[in-house]
Amino acid sequence: DAGVIQSPRHEVTEMGQEVTLRCKPISGHNSLFWYRQTMMRGLELLIYFNNNVPIDDSGMPEDRFSAKMPNASFSTLKIQPSEPRDSAVYFCASVLRNEQFFGPGTRLTVL
């Protein structure tokens, strides 16, 4: 098993552009979490899904952020329009028996 897969691994974009981050959870895991990691704020929970249904999106910073999980094997996090303060590493994680398995992250830089 390749574990949780995220793409792209690195993204550099300009302010105002749309950014889409992708995540493929481990097969059979029912919950999926999106996090943002920065030096200043540490690890922040953005949103999580259970059985493809969003459970809590209270961590999503603004309306510019949206997330979907159209099926059990795919989720996206979209930022539109992006801003320099969105620069961070974005992780997704899937869950089995209360243990979270993290992806490698997407390092986003917004210029």
Place this chain on the structure above:
Amino acid sequence: AQRVTQPEKLLSVFKGAPVELKCNYSYSGSPELFWYVQYSRQRLQLLLRHISRESIKGFTADLNKGETSFHLKKPFAQEEDSAMYYCALSSAGGTSYGKLTFGQGTILTVHP
């Protein structure tokens, strides 16, 4: 409300010295506690969880419900232990869906 506090953002020790990363929590129910580790530019990975009561890479952590703590300890630190360490809490059972409350993290640096 659940809360996890890691009071030290940075911790430096020399190789061979004992190390203790502090974690305190607040939670009214029955918690499950974890330590996750993130090596430089790598993904977070589970180091240990209190219910397994095992030692991983020489690290141990004991849940102290009286002091609401779950400190991570290693008697002899190694350079390869340098990493970011996160303490995390989950409500055992219920409908938490595996949600974790993370502390702010502690960056451990082990000097040669």
